[in-house]
Amino acid sequence: MAVASIQVSETPLVLYALRRADDALILGHRLSEWCGHAPMLEEDMALANMGLDLLGQARELYSYAAKVEGKGNDEDKFAYLRDIRQYRNLLLLEQPNGDFAHTMVRQLFYAGFADLYWRAMMKSGDATLAAIAAKSEKESAYHLRHSSEWMVRLGDGTEESHARAQAAIDDLWAYTGEMFAIDDSERDLIDGSVAVDPASLHPQWLKTVSDIVGEATLALPKSDWMQQGGRSGRHSEHLGHLLSELQSMQRTFPGATW
Amino acid sequence: MVTALHKDAELRQRAWNAAAEVVDPEIPVLTIADLGVLRDVTVTDGRVEVAITPTYSGCPAMNMIRVEIELALEREGFRNLEVRTVLSPAWTTDWMSDDGRRKLREYGIAPPLASSSRRALFGVEQVACPQCGSGNTEVLSEFGSTSCKALWRCKSCREPFDYFKCH
Numbered sequence: 001m002a003v004a005s006i007q008v009s010e011t012p013l014v015l016y017a018l019r020r021a022d023d024a025l026i027l028g029h030r031l032s033e034w035c036g037h038a039p040m041l042e043e044d045m046a047l048a049n050m051g052l053d054l055l056g057q058a059r060e061l062y063s064y065a066a067k068v069e070g071k072g073n074d075e076d077k078f079a080y081l082r083d084i085r086q087y088r089n090l091l092l093l094e095q096p097n098g099d100f101a102h103t104m105v106r107q108l109f110y111a112g113f114a115d116l117y118w119r120a121m122m123k124s125g126d127a128t129l130a131a132i133a134a135k136s137e138k139e140s141a142y143h144l145r146h147s148s149e150w151m152v153r154l155g156d157g158t159e160e161s162h163a164r165a166q167a168a169i170d171d172l173w174a175y176t177g178e179m180f181a182i183d184d185s186e187r188d189l190i191d192g193s194v195a196v197d198p199a200s201l202h203p204q205w206l207k208t209v210s211d212i213v214g215e216a217t218l219a220l221p222k223s224d225w226m227q228q229g230g231r232s233g234r235h236s237e238h239l240g241h242l243l244s245e246l247q248s249m250q251r252t253f254p255g256a257t258w
Numbered sequence: 259m260v261t262a263l264h265k266d267a268e269l270r271q272r273a274w275n276a277a278a279e280v281v282d283p284e285i286p287v288l289t290i291a292d293l294g295v296l297r298d299v300t301v302t303d304g305r306v307e308v309a310i311t312p313t314y315s316g317c318p319a320m321n322m323i324r325v326e327i328e329l330a331l332e333r334e335g336f337r338n339l340e341v342r343t344v345l346s347p348a349w350t351t352d353w354m355s356d357d358g359r360r361k362l363r364e365y366g367i368a369p370p371l372a373s374s375s376r377r378a379l380f381g382v383e384q385v386a387c388p389q390c391g392s393g394n395t396e397v398l399s400e401f402g403s404t405s406c407k408a409l410w411r412c413k414s415c416r417e418p419f420d421y422f423k424c425h
Contacts (some may be wrong), residue, residue, distance in 0.1 A: 042409065056315025060345065131346035135315050138348065138425055146400050173303030218355040 003254035006073055006081045012185040014069045015088065016195060017129070018078065019231055021061030022089035025079055026239070027110060029246055030097055039100055046146060053139040060132045066232065081249035084233075087160050091230040092175035094239040101154055101161065105168035107147035111177045112208045113142040116201040116247070125193040131191045155216025161179030166218050177226025180205075268302040269336075276334040277308050280326045283319050284404045290323060294353025297344055306331060306339040311349045314405040314425070339391045351424045362422060363388045368410065370424040385421050387412035397421075 010016070031051035039043035062075035082103045092110060097103045118140050121133035154165040182190065189195040213220055230233065249256055271325045278291035290296040290310065308327055312320050324341045331339050351370035353360075359369035383419040386393050388399055392414035399409040407420045 042401070045403070045409075046399060049405055052316035052318070052405060053314055054316070056312070056317065060315060127346070131344075131348070132347035135312070135345055138350075142400070142423070149400075184298060216405035 003081065003251055004084045005086065006077050007071075008073065008078075008082065008086060009069050010185075011069070011188055013126075013194065014065050015016065015185055017061050017068065019088040021058045021078065022087050023065060023093055023110075024054040024061060025246075026087070026089040026242065027056060027093040027106075028052070029242060030093065030095075030103075030106075031181060033097055033158060034103065043100075043124055050107075050139075050146070052142050053143070055130065057136050057139070060135075064128050064132070073148035076181035076250070080247050084235055084243055086233060087230075087235065087239060087243070088233060089176050089239075091227055091236055092172060092174070092178065092237060094230070095172065096238055097176065098171075099164055100258055101164040102168040102171065104150040104154065105165065105172050107143060108151055108209065108212065109172060109176050110179070111140055111143040111147055111207050112212075113176075113198075113201065115144045116208075117196065117198065120196040120201060124195065129194065137208075144208075145150050151212050151216045151218070155213070155218040162217065165216065169213065169218060170221055173221045174227045178228045178230060181226075181228060181231070183231065189240075190200050200210055266301045268353045269304065269306070270299055272306070272334055273331060273336060275340075276330045276336075276385040277327050277404070280323060280330055283322045283326075284406075285359045285362070285365070285367065288358050290327075292355050292358030292361065294349060295323065296322055296356070303403070304338060306336050308339070308341045309344045310341060311344050313349050317405050319404075345398060349425070350420065354422075366419060368419060368421040370422045383424075385410055387415060387417065389417045390415040 008018070011016070028051040031054065033045045034047040035051075036042060042229070058074050058079070062078045065078065066073045066075065090110075092106060095102070095106060115137065118137035122130055122137060124130040124133060151165065154161040163207055168237060180202045183197065186195055190197045235239045274296075277296055278289055279289050282288050282290060282293060282295070293313070295310050295313065296308070297311050298307075300307045300309075308321070308331070310327070320343070327341050328339065342401060354370065356406050362369045366388050368385050371383055371385065381390075382395055383397075385397075387395050388410060389408075392412055394413045395410050396413060397408060398411050398418065402409040402420055406422055406425070408423050409418065410416045410421045
């Protein structure tokens with residue numbers, strides 16, 4: 001038996017928290033897909049550990065969105081009972097894991113951003129977001145270090161690993177622009193010092209990523225055409241498949257608990 | 259009134275002592291007080307409120323720690339109680355007590371270095387082996403058996419060991 005999706009009152013602050021929560025949940029889920037499949041035991045643990053960090057961040061953000069919304073929703077309802085069009089995550093994060101190089105490039109692009117973003121958000125005028133940021137920035141710093149080391153290992157490794165790493169960069173590059181884009185609902189939050197303007201983080205992000213990619217003897221694409229849509233619920237085909245797995249228990253056995 | 263306040267202070271000490279005995283389920287030699295996870299205990303009109311802070315956002319031990327605190331307080335006779343999670347200020351390994359660091363080392367886990375080292379983009383840490391004390395060690399995996407640990411190996415005594423990551 002199917003269960004109906006919830007309604008969400010997307011005021012700017014609720015939407016803002018949901019977007020970041022969805023980022024963390026979807027990437028966390030992608031990383032968890034590696035569990036039992038990573039190329040070596042250490043990476044199996046590393047990817048599951050990072051997924052766990054993201055899941056923890058998602059829970060805090062969903063709970064905060066639920067509190068601000070005040071309509072009786074909670075972290076589980078947001079995660080399990082929204083349809084694909086209600087999900088607001090970045091397109092980058094729902095992209096399939098691909099080979100290990102694709103996962104590491106996705107990690108580098110996002111962790112490089114998250115590290116700067118959460119550090120800047122520690123100064124948010126919103127006390128809860130600032131507190132979540134203070135925890136998340138520490139975790140993001142570790143995730144960035146992990147992917148940086150792998151980029152160098154892959155790029156400056158064998159011919160095969162170099163080619164795969166470069167292919168992953170070329171494939172995922174067009175999804176990086178969405179991290180720095182905003183819309184009207186975020187503009188007021190930025191003006192009110194609740195949110196940071198992600199565009200202000202772009203120069204530093206580009207420098208960090210360029211330095212690492214350069215060290216790895218790889219190159220960033222010249223193209224500046226960027227794909228968008230995730231923030232407004234227009235997703236790639238991949239998210240539907242991910243959600244069907246993530247939500248299958250609650251959709252099949254509504255209200256099931258441990 | 260004075261008596262009530264006095265009573266609350268006394269209850270607070272008893273509640274703190276009970277909560278402070280709770281150990282981390284993953285590292286049973288450390289209490290949550292050693293770890294700095296136990297932040298505050300308040301008693302107002304007989305109602306106990308315990309504040310704890312997670313080490314890592316997704317640390318699965320938090321649920322268990324919460325239940326253990328409730329049980330410890332109930333054993334002490336407290337019935338009206340709440341355990342709440344606070345995120346700010348964010349937990350750091352700098353809060354770990356010296357006693358906690360010593361206990362970790364004796365247990366075979368290298369204690370965390372100063373948190374100032376964690377920003378390094380590429381690992382530059384020098385961790386001493388908790389078994390033989392040698393500084394001739396190498397990292398095997400940045401992520402270990404729990405969120406808070408990394409896996410290292412000593413090149414002198416050849417023993418692998420857990421390192422409590424600085425955070």
